[in-house]
Amino acid sequence: MKQTAKRGKMMPIGPLMIEHRLIERMLAVARRELERFNREKRLDPAFVRELVDFIRMYADRCHHGKEEDILFRDLAGKELTPELRNITEELISEHKWARGQTRDLAEANERYAGGDESSFVTVLARLNALSEFYPKHIEKEDKHFFLPVMRYFTEEEKQAMLGEGSELDATLIHEKYRRIVEGAEGGAEGGG
């Protein structure tokens, strides 16, 4: 179909950069909500849950998944400059750090929702950390990493990466809703 000719020009960093824009928008909302929580001296645990879901499913599974399990995996077989190799390692450890912050955020938010007001400050601190982190991490990738690493791949390799990225997207929607059904079948809030 016509679609394939158009796709031929797209690089695997195309979808990654588009995803960055949505992550930035969500984190801008998080920043605004953080300021509101601060003013009102109370949280909206439902918003924080929604944010945690966005970060886990979209920013981490869908987006970092394409970076780590596809792009970085394929870069491991290339002779990168030491500088690009260093950036790759930094990006991986930043993803790990963000996962930890998100877990702490989710746990503190659930404690707060359960009546523990002392978790308020933890939630604010994690929201602040994550909303400062993402724009910097994204800028590092957009401005100093994505384009230089594309030079290491043939057209064929790039198309294969794009295809794998689409497959990942396709599996995630099923995974997400299967989890929701399983959670609902299990009854109360628990799980994760």
Ligand SMILES: [Fe+2]
């Ligand atoms: Fe990343």
Ligand SMILES: [Fe+2]
């Ligand atoms: Fe990214």
